[in-house]
Amino acid sequence: xxxxxxxxxxxxxxxxxxxxxxxxxxxxxxxxxxxxxxxxxxxxxxxxxxxxxxxxxxxxxxxxxxxxxxxxxxxxxxxxxxxxxxxxxxxxxxxxxxxxxxxxxxxxxxxxxxxxxxxxxxxxxxxxxxxxxxxxxxxxxxxxxxxxxxxxxxxxxxxxxxxxxxxxxxxxxxxxxxxxxxxxxxxxxxxxxxxxxxxxxxxxxxxxxxxxxxxxxxxxxxxxxxxxxxxxxxxxxxxxxxxxxxxxxxxxxxxxxxxxxxxxxxxxxxxxxxxxxxxxxxxxxxxxxxxxxxxxxxxxxxxxxxxxxxxxxxxxxxxxxxxxxxxxxxxxxxxxxxxxxxxxxxxxxxxxxxxxxxxxxxxxxxxxxxxxxxxxxxxxxxxxxxxxxxxxxxxxxxxxxxxx
Numbered sequence: 001x002x003x004x005x006x007x008x009x010x011x012x013x014x015x016x017x018x019x020x021x022x023x024x025x026x027x028x029x030x031x032x033x034x035x036x037x038x039x040x041x042x043x044x045x046x047x048x049x050x051x052x053x054x055x056x057x058x059x060x061x062x063x064x065x066x067x068x069x070x071x072x073x074x075x076x077x078x079x080x081x082x083x084x085x086x087x088x089x090x091x092x093x094x095x096x097x098x099x100x101x102x103x104x105x106x107x108x109x110x111x112x113x114x115x116x117x118x119x120x121x122x123x124x125x126x127x128x129x130x131x132x133x134x135x136x137x138x139x140x141x142x143x144x145x146x147x148x149x150x151x152x153x154x155x156x157x158x159x160x161x162x163x164x165x166x167x168x169x170x171x172x173x174x175x176x177x178x179x180x181x182x183x184x185x186x187x188x189x190x191x192x193x194x195x196x197x198x199x200x201x202x203x204x205x206x207x208x209x210x211x212x213x214x215x216x217x218x219x220x221x222x223x224x225x226x227x228x229x230x231x232x233x234x235x236x237x238x239x240x241x242x243x244x245x246x247x248x249x250x251x252x253x254x255x256x257x258x259x260x261x262x263x264x265x266x267x268x269x270x271x272x273x274x275x276x277x278x279x280x281x282x283x284x285x286x287x288x289x290x291x292x293x294x295x296x297x298x299x300x301x302x303x304x305x306x307x308x309x310x311x312x313x314x315x316x317x318x319x320x321x322x323x324x325x326x327x328x329x330x331x332x333x334x335x336x337x338x339x340x341x342x343x344x345x346x347x348x349x350x351x352x353x354x355x356x357x358x359x360x361x362x363x364x365x366x367x368x369x370x371x372x373x374x375x376x377x378x379x380x381x382x383x384x385x386x387x388x389x390x391x392x393x394x395x396x397x398x399x400x401x402x403x404x
Contacts, residue, residue, distance in 0.1 A: 001145050002163060004152040004180075008134035011178055011288035012318070016198060016228050016240045018218050019052060019126040019320040020070060021045025023098040025297075026089035027082075032295060033344040039093060041343055047327075048320040049126050052133075061136035063129050064233045068216035070125030071102075071110060074117040075273055078377040079222025083120050098123055111213040113274055127218050127230050130319060153177075156184070158306035172333040173308045176325070179289035181312040183250025186303050189352045190294055191313055192359060195244020195255060197262040197287035199270060201280040205235035211276040224370045224391070227269040237277060241266035242316055243371060244287060246363045249356045256289040263287070272378070290316045294351040300328045301346060309333055313350070366393055 007013075022029060022045040029038035049067055056065055074080045083101070090099035100121045102110075107119040141147050148163075155162040160169055175181065182191040208214055208231060220228040225243040232238065244262040245255040263285045271278060293299060293313025298321055300311045309332040311325040324340075331341040340346075353359050369390025373383040383391075 001141060001147045002151045002153055002161060002168065003147065003149045004177075006149050007138040007141070007147070008131055011290060012322075013131040013134045014286055014288055015130045015319055016196075016238060017064075017128050017130045017230060017319060018070070018220075018228060018317070019049060019065070019128050020122070020218075020317070021048045021124050021320055021324070023090070023095070023124040024070060024072070024086065024122045026093065026099070027085045028296065030089055030093075032297065033348070035093060037344040038089075040339070041345060042095075042098075044340060044343055045321065045324055046124065048323045049124065051323050052126075052128070052320075055136075055140075059136055059140060061132070061139075063132035063136055065126060065128050066216045066233075067126040068218070070122040071107070071119050071217045071219045072122065073107065073113075073119040073219060073221050075113075075115045075221045075223075075227075076377040077117070077380075078373075080117060082222040083118055086120050086122075109212065110215055110217060111219065112211045112276065115273060115275075121217075125218055127216065128319065129232070133319075156308060158303075158308055171307060173306075174329050174333055175308060175310040176312075176322075176329065178312075178314075178318070179247075179252060179256075179291040180250070181291055181310065182247060183252075184310075186308075187310060187312055188250055189355070190299070190350045191250070191291050192294075192353060192363060193247030193250065193252065193256070193289045194242065194292050194316075195246075195259055195262055195287050196240060196242045196290050196316055197244055197259065197266050197285065198238050198240040199263060199266045199282045200232075200284040201237045201270070201277065202283050203235040204237065204277060204280040207277050207280055208235060208237070211274065221273065223374050225367075225374065227266075227273060229270070229273070237270070237274070237280060239266050239270035239273075241269055242290075243367075243374075246360060246367055247289065248360045252289050257287050259287060290314070290318075292316070294353050298325060298345055299348070299350045300325060300332065302332055307333075362393070366390055369393075 022042045029041055074083045086099040087101045090096050102119040107116055151163045153163055179193045181187045182193045218230040220226050228240040230238055243265050291312050292315045296315045298313045302309050311329050328340050369387045372387040373391050376383040
């Protein structure tokens with residue numbers, strides 16, 4: 001195993017800590033894969049939380065795993081439809097228990113906020129402390145494989161992986177490098193990079209009790225560039241915003257770790273969505289790049305004519321689906337033909353993104369349009385026509401930016 005820096009130093013060690021599969025993605029899965037394919041992917045993802053729980057038990061690791069489900073909430077009229085879509089899809093596919101609509105009163109029994117309109121409870125969901133999890137995985141790796149940290153890969157060929165300090169020959173090569181894959185030639189037309197930032201409050205268990213958010217549910221809203229928020233074992237609140245900058249040609253720079261405007265948007269989201277936490281001081285903020293695929297779902301495969309396998313495009317949902325991705329990549333490397341390697345996550349054709357600089361320029365226009373729409377919706381205004389047109393452009397080309 002070759003690691004450019006230290007295991008967990010990148011986004012895998014500092015994400016939002018949401019752990020889930022794909023029942024919460026049913027509308028998108030049906031749109032992309034049909035009913036049969038959607039159910040196959042969602043059922044394959046059912047093993048994620050159980051698998052991570054099993055790892056915690058077998059390793060004795062404590063990474064604050066709490067399986068309490070998730071809440072998707074509407075915090076503006078324009079977000080109401082997406083809430084209903086999830087429950088409708090679950091009902092139509094015969095799994096109504098996976099997405100249960102909550103009235104404003106039922107939602108308030110779990111968490112009280114004057115801006116929450118309605119919600120849906122998603123059974124399949126948990127939270128973890130990501131740095132603790134990745135360090136636990138590192139300890140397991142050290143005991144079972146030859147791990148070389150500070151060994152940045154400079155070249156990948158069939159059967160050969162080179163670094164500045166030496167090279168490794170192997171019949172099977174697996175490339176699993178998160179956002180860095182956007183700069184790798186075989187994948188760069190299918191990925192772009194977005195920044196995602198979080199803020200973390202001081203411990204405020206008494207304020208959490210006052211708003212009734214004591215069940216540990218992870219929460220996200222219905223925005224296109226969503227807010228995602230959860231509590232921690234020591235009573236803090238983490239609020240994330242997926243509205244960060246867009247990359248250029250796979251380049252990972254300081255904008256993905258030091259973008260103050262996105263930090264400010266994350267804190268604004270905290271204050272707007274949870275005004276009962278107005279007294280909570282923000283003590284930490286950080287960000288990182290996420291690898292976003294053209295259809296907002298991960299993909300796996302083998303570079304044609306080689307034994308180089310890859311997994312990428314987790315699109316901000318990697319903590320859980322990377323467990324499933326590990327099973328898929330193991331199957332590809334071992335040449336296994338089974339229900340996992342036949343999933344649409346492996347077999348579909350991922351739409352190509354425009355080349356640079358069109359991708360960056362077009363992505364910037366769409367991002368600005370989406371953010372203008374979000375701001376107008378939250379203020380009770382109708383977005384301007386140019387903003388609505390700009391936000392709709394990706395769908396005209398069969399692409400996805402954001403969550404709708």
